[in-house]
Amino acid sequence: MSILFNLQPRQWLGRIVSARLVSLLTLLTAAMHFEVLSTPALAIPAPASVETKINVPITMNYPPFNISRYLKVPPYFFVSVYARIPKARFIAVAPNGDLLVSQPSTGKVLILRPNGNNDPIISDFVTGLRNPHDIVFHTIDNTTYIYISETNQINRFIYKSGDIMAQNRQIVVAGLPDSSTSELKGAYGHELKNIALDANHKLYVAIASTCNACKEDTVSNPLRGAIYQYNADGTNQRLFAQGLRNAEGLAFVPGTNDLWVAVNNRDNIAYPFNDVTGNYGKIIPSYVDNHPPEAFTRVRDGGNYGWPFCNPNPDTPNGLNDMPLDLDYEFNADGRVNCNTMDKTIKGIQAHSAPLGLTFLQNTNFSSLYSNGAVVGLHGSWNRQQRTGYKVAYFPWDSATNLPGNEIDLVSGWVIPATQEIWGRPVDMAVDPQGNLLISDDYSGTIYKLSYTPPLATQVQVYRDANFTGISQSFPITPGVYKANQGNLNVIGNDTISSLRVPPNTVVRVCQHETGGLCREFSAGDYAYVGDDFNDLISFIEVK
Numbered sequence: 001m002s003i004l005f006n007l008q009p010r011q012w013l014g015r016i017v018s019a020r021l022v023s024l025l026t027l028l029t030a031a032m033h034f035e036v037l038s039t040p041a042l043a044i045p046a047p048a049s050v051e052t053k054i055n056v057p058i059t060m061n062y063p064p065f066n067i068s069r070y071l072k073v074p075p076y077f078f079v080s081v082y083a084r085i086p087k088a089r090f091i092a093v094a095p096n097g098d099l100l101v102s103q104p105s106t107g108k109v110l111i112l113r114p115n116g117n118n119d120p121i122i123s124d125f126v127t128g129l130r131n132p133h134d135i136v137f138h139t140i141d142n143t144t145y146i147y148i149s150e151t152n153q154i155n156r157f158i159y160k161s162g163d164i165m166a167q168n169r170q171i172v173v174a175g176l177p178d179s180s181t182s183e184l185k186g187a188y189g190h191e192l193k194n195i196a197l198d199a200n201h202k203l204y205v206a207i208a209s210t211c212n213a214c215k216e217d218t219v220s221n222p223l224r225g226a227i228y229q230y231n232a233d234g235t236n237q238r239l240f241a242q243g244l245r246n247a248e249g250l251a252f253v254p255g256t257n258d259l260w261v262a263v264n265n266r267d268n269i270a271y272p273f274n275d276v277t278g279n280y281g282k283i284i285p286s287y288v289d290n291h292p293p294e295a296f297t298r299v300r301d302g303g304n305y306g307w308p309f310c311n312p313n314p315d316t317p318n319g320l321n322d323m324p325l326d327l328d329y330e331f332n333a334d335g336r337v338n339c340n341t342m343d344k345t346i347k348g349i350q351a352h353s354a355p356l357g358l359t360f361l362q363n364t365n366f367s368s369l370y371s372n373g374a375v376v377g378l379h380g381s382w383n384r385q386q387r388t389g390y391k392v393a394y395f396p397w398d399s400a401t402n403l404p405g406n407e408i409d410l411v412s413g414w415v416i417p418a419t420q421e422i423w424g425r426p427v428d429m430a431v432d433p434q435g436n437l438l439i440s441d442d443y444s445g446t447i448y449k450l451s452y453t454p455p456l457a458t459q460v461q462v463y464r465d466a467n468f469t470g471i472s473q474s475f476p477i478t479p480g481v482y483k484a485n486q487g488n489l490n491v492i493g494n495d496t497i498s499s500l501r502v503p504p505n506t507v508v509r510v511c512q513h514e515t516g517g518l519c520r521e522f523s524a525g526d527y528a529y530v531g532d533d534f535n536d537l538i539s540f541i542e543v544k
Contacts, residue, residue: 044396045369047408048072049469054448055080059119064423064444071413071448075461075468075501077367078451079411082438083112083120086445090194090357090428092135095144096161097433101440101447102148104131104192109148111164112447126157126166130178133192134250140201140232147203149193151178154205154234172234173205177224184210190264196250198257201232206261208246213266213308215331218242225307227261227299243305243342244295249358249376253402262355262376263295267383269311270329281329289384293320293348294355296376296395296404303343308332310339312348320348320407347404352381353389357428357440362397365435367452373397375410377426377439390414392426392439411439411450460508460543466498466529475543477506482541501526507544 051072056065060081071079089102099112099120109132111125126132130150137159138145145156146166154173157166179188190208197203209217209225217224226242227250249262271279271287279287292311299305306312309332312323325339332339349355357377361370373396380389391412395404414424425443432438437450453459460477464470475482502508504524511519520530521544 044405044408045373045394046074046468047394048074048391048410048412049467050075050077050463051413051469051471052077052079053471057081057119060084069423070471071411072409073411073450076453078453080449080451081446082449083122083447084445085110085112085122085440085447087442088427088440088445088447089192089442090134091430091438091440091447092137092146093430093432093438094137094159094161098164099430099432099438099447100125100135100146102132102135104133107132109135109166113164123164125164126169129155131192134194136195136197138197138201138232145232147172147195147197149195149205150176151188151191151193152176152180154193154195154203156232170233172203172232173230173237174234176205176207177210177220177222183220190246192248194248194250196252196259197232198252198259200257203230203232203234204228204240204250204259205230206244206247206250208248209307212268213245213328213330215308218308227259229301240301241299241303241305243303243307243310244299245307247299248356251358251360251374253397254360254362256402258402259299260358260360260374261295261297261299262349262358263297263305264354265292265294265351266308266311267352272311272326272329272333281333285385288351289386290314290351292326293323293345293351294353295345296347296349296355296358297343297345300343304341305345306339306342309337310342312345314348322346323348347395347407349376349378349393349407350388352384353393354379354381355393356426359429359431360397361431364431365433366431366437367435369452370394370410372399374404375429375437377428379425379427380415380422387415387420387422390422390425392429392437411448414441414443460503460506460541461501462497462541463499464497468499468501468526468528470498475541477503477543480543482543498530499528500530509542509544511540511542513540 051070054069085101087105092100101110107129108127109125112120112122115121130152132148132150134149136147144159146159147156153171156170156172158168178191179186188210194206205228207224207226223242225245227240229240230237244263246264247261252259268283269291270281271284274280293314306325309328310325311328313326314320323345325342327335355376356379360374373394376393378389378391378393381387392410393407394410395407415422424441427440427442430438439448459474461474463472502522502524507523509521
């Protein structure tokens with residue numbers, strides 16, 4: 001309910017203590033035809049909309065956190081810095097809650113152990129590896145293994161709860177191509193390896209391309225730009241799928257054996273259409289900006305996804321869904337390779353976003369609003385006039401079709417649009433036992449913790465902009481008065497507030513001036529807009 005009145009700021013109006021009274025006031029509001037905007041019940045959860053200051057421990061506030069940094073997240077989410085790990089790449093949470101972090105540049109996998117309210121304890125889990133990258137825990141019978149990829153091989157270690165050092169190393173796959181392979185003469189553009197294991201204990205290894213686009217990888221042994229399947233012990237190698245330029249994220253939809261991948265597609269693509277534009281075969285920046293989209297797709301046994309001969313086309317009525325394939329001008333202008341026989345990409349991602357980590361949230365303790373979906377770390381672009389990526393994307397999941405819905409932002413803000421300054425690049429994500437989403441960032445050398453506080457928590461939330469967007473600020477529901485001229489109302493210090501959320505059994509009074517003036521009272525609920533007569537005028541808040 002909201003009522004207009006003119007009162008002195010410290011004049012108490014009384015607390016609403018009865019559910020019946022709340023219902024009566026709601027009916028009165030409806031009778032007055034006073035419009036209150038509330039959040040609709042949608043199957044798709046709210047996207048990132050709230051600019052939230054990152055909480056940084058004093059021990060970690062060196063660059064880029066020597067100044068205040070903000071990320072945009074959905075309502076009721078908060079971001080903190082959990083650890084600083086230079087060039088942190090892929091991560092995995094151990095069954096006991098410890099965190100493993102790969103550090104390819106040092107040849108190490110680190111282990112981070114919780115330490116109460118203090119910084120986590122960081123130590124070496126395994127050292128002396130060749131560019132270690134992906135980390136997967138997998139249990140066979142009663143034995144839990146940790147699989148860790150190197151550029152030239154895949155290892156597994158027997159894991160017992162609480163282990164702080166790798167034990168009982170086995171090399172299960174050896175001889176994978178990398179920059180040390182003689183025929184490549186030190187040149188391998190995507191030599192880091194990614195892996196996944198399915199419920200039948202099959203191991204999948206992505207062998208990415210050596211180049212942006214080239215035919216050599218399609219005739220090499222093993223094929224590059226491909227995924228191979230093995231038994232869990234590394235035996236029985238066979239080609240599973242090909243035509244995947246650089247599949248970084250590999251993961252199975254929980255409860256299924258459906259393998260999904262996030263793929264970095266090619267750069268500097270030539271315009272493929274011999275049409276009236278006269279651009280045929282030319283590198284046109286405006287075309288390169290949006291072509292070809294990155295791929296987020298299910299991979300079938302025996303599939304061929306087209307690279308480097310065929311590229312997904314987002315310029316049809318389907319947009320980024322189930323895209324047809326165009327002939328690649330550089331390698332298939334004559335149509336020698338029939339693109340109609342290739343597998344289509346199920347879901348496209350903005351070109352040059354550079355998707356890396358892929359994590360399904362089903363069967364985790366992450367917020368139930370988002371737990372039926374997948375997150376993809378978009379590392380960010382170089383081959384684009386306007387930067388894109390630099391965020392964690394979320395795809396809601398349709399359990400009936402086992403397909404992703406439309407992409408929304410879960411966390412964004414590592415690139416500043418006005419200046420194009422980059423201060424972070426997300427890589428991979430994992431959910432800890434408490435339900436926090438951990439995010440690695442190899443550019444700033446950071447592990448972030450994305451935490452959710454349910455709306456029933458003891459906080460009043462105000463937002464600078466309408467629809468719960470812009471910079472936000474929270475207040476406890478214990479009675480109190482917050483004035484701009486006392487310096488404790490930062491969001492509203494410039495008389496700016498457009499939306500607010502009020503927890504149950506709470507009443508909030510807001511006033512135009514510190515000394516009174518036009519005031520309005522809000523009972524429990526979500527108010528997406530405070531009204532034209534009140535917007536950007538509030539300097540005083542009283543929690544009743």
